[in-house]
Structure formats: C-alpha cells, structure tokens
Amino acid sequence: MKMRVLVLAAVIAGVGVTAVTAAGEPQAVRQQLMKKVGEAAGALNGIAKGQKPYDAEIVKASLSTISETVKIFPNHFPPGSETGMETEASPKIWQNMEDFKAKAAKLGGDAEKILAELPADQAGVGAALGILGKDCASCHESYRLKND
Amino acid sequence: MGRHTRKLISGVILMALAGAGAAWWLTKPRAWDAAHWEGLGEPDLANGEQVFWAGGCASCHAAPGAPDDQRLVLAGGRALKSPFGTFHAPNISPDETAGIGDWTLAEFGNAITRGVGKDGEHLYPSFPYGSYARLTAKDVNDLWGYLQTLPKSANVAPPHDLSFPYNIRLALGGWKLLFLTDEPRVAVNNADAKLARGQYLVEGLGHCGECHTPRNTLGGFEPGMWLAGAPNPEGQGRIPDITPASKSIGSWSASDIASYLETGFTPDFDTVGGLMVEVQKNMARLPPSDREAIAAYLKALPAR
Numbered sequence: 001m002k003m004r005v006l007v008l009a010a011v012i013a014g015v016g017v018t019a020v021t022a023a024g025e026p027q028a029v030r031q032q033l034m035k036k037v038g039e040a041a042g043a044l045n046g047i048a049k050g051q052k053p054y055d056a057e058i059v060k061a062s063l064s065t066i067s068e069t070v071k072i073f074p075n076h077f078p079p080g081s082e083t084g085m086e087t088e089a090s091p092k093i094w095q096n097m098e099d100f101k102a103k104a105a106k107l108g109g110d111a112e113k114i115l116a117e118l119p120a121d122q123a124g125v126g127a128a129l130g131i132l133g134k135d136c137a138s139c140h141e142s143y144r145l146k147n148d
Numbered sequence: 149m150g151r152h153t154r155k156l157i158s159g160v161i162l163m164a165l166a167g168a169g170a171a172w173w174l175t176k177p178r179a180w181d182a183a184h185w186e187g188l189g190e191p192d193l194a195n196g197e198q199v200f201w202a203g204g205c206a207s208c209h210a211a212p213g214a215p216d217d218q219r220l221v222l223a224g225g226r227a228l229k230s231p232f233g234t235f236h237a238p239n240i241s242p243d244e245t246a247g248i249g250d251w252t253l254a255e256f257g258n259a260i261t262r263g264v265g266k267d268g269e270h271l272y273p274s275f276p277y278g279s280y281a282r283l284t285a286k287d288v289n290d291l292w293g294y295l296q297t298l299p300k301s302a303n304v305a306p307p308h309d310l311s312f313p314y315n316i317r318l319a320l321g322g323w324k325l326l327f328l329t330d331e332p333r334v335a336v337n338n339a340d341a342k343l344a345r346g347q348y349l350v351e352g353l354g355h356c357g358e359c360h361t362p363r364n365t366l367g368g369f370e371p372g373m374w375l376a377g378a379p380n381p382e383g384q385g386r387i388p389d390i391t392p393a394s395k396s397i398g399s400w401s402a403s404d405i406a407s408y409l410e411t412g413f414t415p416d417f418d419t420v421g422g423l424m425v426e427v428q429k430n431m432a433r434l435p436p437s438d439r440e441a442i443a444a445y446l447k448a449l450p451a452r
Contacts, residue, residue: 038417045413091384130411133419137412137428140421145385 175321191293
C-alpha cells in the first residue's frame with residue numbers, strides 16, 4: 001500500500017513537471033539543439049540518397065550547423081536537469097561529463113574537417129555521413145536513453 | 149517482501165517441486181539425437197560468417213570495450229545485468245582449455261540450440277538459445293566451422309554473480325519446460341520466402357525478442373506481447389515497441405526500417421542509441437536482402 005502511495009506521488013509529481021514545460025529550460029533547449037543537428041544530417045542524407053540534387057551551399061550550411069551546434073550542446077546539462085520534460089539524457093552524462101564532452105567534440109571536429117575538404121558530389125556526401133553517423137551513434141550508445 | 153518477490157519465490161518453489169517430483173525427467177537437459185548433427189559435410193565458411201554477425205555473438209563474447217579489430221577475439225568477460233544477478237559471457241574462442249576448442253559439433257550445436265552445456269548441464273537463457281533454438285543444423289555447422297578460424301584467447305571470464313536460487317542450474321529445467329520452444333512466435337505468411345527469411349532472422353538468429361519483448365517474473369516472454377517493447381535490463385529507459393503499433397516506428401516504411409538497420413539513421417534523423425548500436429553494426433554487415441526481409445517481417449506483425 002505504501003508503495004502504491006509512493007508511486008502515485010511520483011506520478012503526480014511527474015505530471016506537474018511536464019505541465020510546466022517552459023521553452024527556456026535546459027532540457028528543452030538541448031532537445032531543440034539536437035533537432036537542429038538531426039535536420040542538418042537529414043539534409044545531407046537527402047543528397048547522399050539522391051533524393052535531392054547535390055548543392056554545395058546546403059552541404060556547407062549543414063556541416064556548419066552540426067559543428068556549431070554540438071559545440072554549445074554540452075553546456076545545457078546543468079545539475080538539476082537530469083530528469084523532467086521527457087528528457088532522454090542518461091544519468092551517465094553527469095557521471096562522465098568529460099567523456100560526454102569529448103564525444104561532442106569528436107563530432108564537431110569531424111564535421112569541421114569534412115567542411116574544410118568539402119565533399120564534391122553525392123558519393124562524397126554519403127561517405128561523410130558515414131563518419132558523422134558513427135559519431136552520433138557512439139554518443140547515443142552511452143548517453144541517450146529512449147523512453148518509449 | 150514485495151508482491152513481485154513473493155510471486156517469484158512461489159514460482160520458483162513450484163518449479164523446484166515440478167523438477168524434484170515424479171516429473172524429474174521432464175526437466176532434464178535435452179540434447180538432440182546424435183543423427184541431427186551428422187552428415188552435414190564441410191562447413192560453408194562464408195555463410196558461417198554471416199550467421200556469426202546475424203547472431204551477434206561478438207556483442208556478448210568479445211572482451212568488453214574491444215576495439216573494432218579485436219571483435220573477433222571471443223575472449224568473454226562482458227557483464228550482462230539481469231533481475232537475477234550478473235552473468236559473465238564465457239570465452240568461446242577456439243582455445244582448447246580456456247575456450248571451446250575441444251568441443252565437438254554436436255556439443256556446440258546442443259549448447260546453442262538446446263542450452264545444454266558440454267557436461268550435459270543446463271545453460272542459462274541469458275545466452276539466447278531460446279531464440280537460437282530455431283537455427284537449422286546447416287547454419288550451426290557453418291557457424292561452428294567459422295568460429296574455429298578465429299583467434300584463440302587464454303582469458304578466463306569471471307564466474308556469474310547470481311543470487312539464490314538462480315545460482316542453481318538444475319532449476320533451469322523448469323524454465324525450459326515452461327518457455328523453451330522452437331515454434332514460431334507469431335503466424336506470418338510462410339509461403340512468402342522473404343517473410344520466412346525475416347522470421348528466421350528476427351525470431352531466431354537475430355534474437356530481437358530477447359530485448360524487445362517484455363518478460364514475466366520467471367523470465368519467460370509475456371504471451372501476446374511479442375516485440376511490443378520492454379523495460380531496459382540495464383536500468384533506466386525503455387526498449388521500444390517495434391510492432392506496427394509502435395508510436396515511433398509504426399509510421400516507418402519497410403525501407404525506412406531497412407535503412408535504419410544499415411546506417412543507424414531514423415527517417416526523422418535521429419540516430420540509433422543504447423544497446424541497439426551493437427545490433428545495428430552487426431546488421432550493417434548482412435546482405436541488403438536480409439535487412440529487407442527483417443523489415444518485411446516487422447511490417448507483417450500483428451499490431452498490439
């Protein structure tokens with residue numbers, strides 16, 4: 001019985017937290033940043049798959065978005081933002097903040113390197129995406145937990 | 149004592165009774181008849197390698213954190229957390245003493261499809277033989293041939309760290325009696341070769357259900373919940389529903405699923421994470437037709 005009261009309390013508390021979703025909260029900000037990274041990766045993927053024509057400007061813009069966004073991404077994990085707002089951030093981030101930052105830096109560094117060489121055609125974009133995709137997965141493997 | 153613990157203990161006592169009573173023979177380890185493993189001929193090593201990746205053996209049996217070029221050294225040691233305690237995957241390299249180099253094809257085949265160890269003991273289902281039970285003798289023979297071409301390792305993995313009564317292998321006879329089956333998990337149109345291949349890969353070799361299907365307190369799959377999503381055995385988070393009813397992948401096309409298994413990208417440009425990363429890397433090594441077959445099977449599942 002006590003257990004059930006506790007669970008109920010937790011559920012109510014949970015509802016309370018999600019109800020006050022404010023755009024400025026770190027959980028919301030970092031999710032927005034990741035969405036931007038995802039959209040940029042999506043634009044590259046469209047070209048790699050031949051669904052969109054190769055366009056150097058879009059490739060440049062997407063790579064810059066990725067590198068700039070992951071630079072600031074790790075700044076949005078202050079203590080106290082471990083839970084709430086349907087965050088999918090793993091508690092391991094706060095235990096291994098240095099490694100988490102290093103994984104963000106790896107993606108940023110790779111995106112910059114690719115930007116400097118600028119893939120010249122569809123196949124080049126595909127190869128670049130292969131490298132970046134591994135960086136995304138390597139961080140999501142350790143530090144991101146799906147909720148549903 | 150929690151409700152779950154109590155249910156669990158009474159279940160275990162029931163199992164113990166079933167095992168100890170007149171029905172002892174019901175729960176004794178059951179190997180295949182010797183003939184099952186005879187006359188299979190020279191293994192096809194290329195197919196053996198495909199079976200190896202589809203089966204994900206390296207995900208558990210390579211040393212924890214092994215870099216990509218060490219993934220074929222099956223030294224063991226990886227810790228697998230479960231509600232029953234922590235298992236450590238053993239060394240299955242071809243080393244004669246530390247590994248399984250001195251095993252026969254039949255011993256190997258009975259371990260992987262029936263959960264029977266070299267000395268006739270029950271193996272724990274954390275080794276997903278409950279799925280591998282569906283493997284053809286040919287695939288087992290090819291896999292066995294391939295494993296023998298891999299490097300040896302002298303590593304001895306730590307023993308399992310399990311609480312009573314789970315540390316008693318005998319009790320596993322009860323688990324097998326209740327849950328070990330090589331029957332199909334769901335009915336799909338088997339006349340369709342692609343769906344049949346997908347079923348073999350998902351229900352058997354790829355052991356997708358071991359993570360994606362919820363379990364009851366005795367560690368068996370919840371009936372009617374095949375691939376419908378489950379708590380993450382490592383703690384927080386959930387392993388997603390991958391049936392057509394899924395909130396996330398329900399809207400994916402078959403080619404979206406195949407492409408996710410190949411590249412790790414979802415159609416909305418999220419990327420694969422958690423325990424699925426290893427699985428996706430393995431799936432990326434299969435021929436495109438296999439990934440398409442998996443996707444077709446997932447799309448053909450009954451929605452829950």
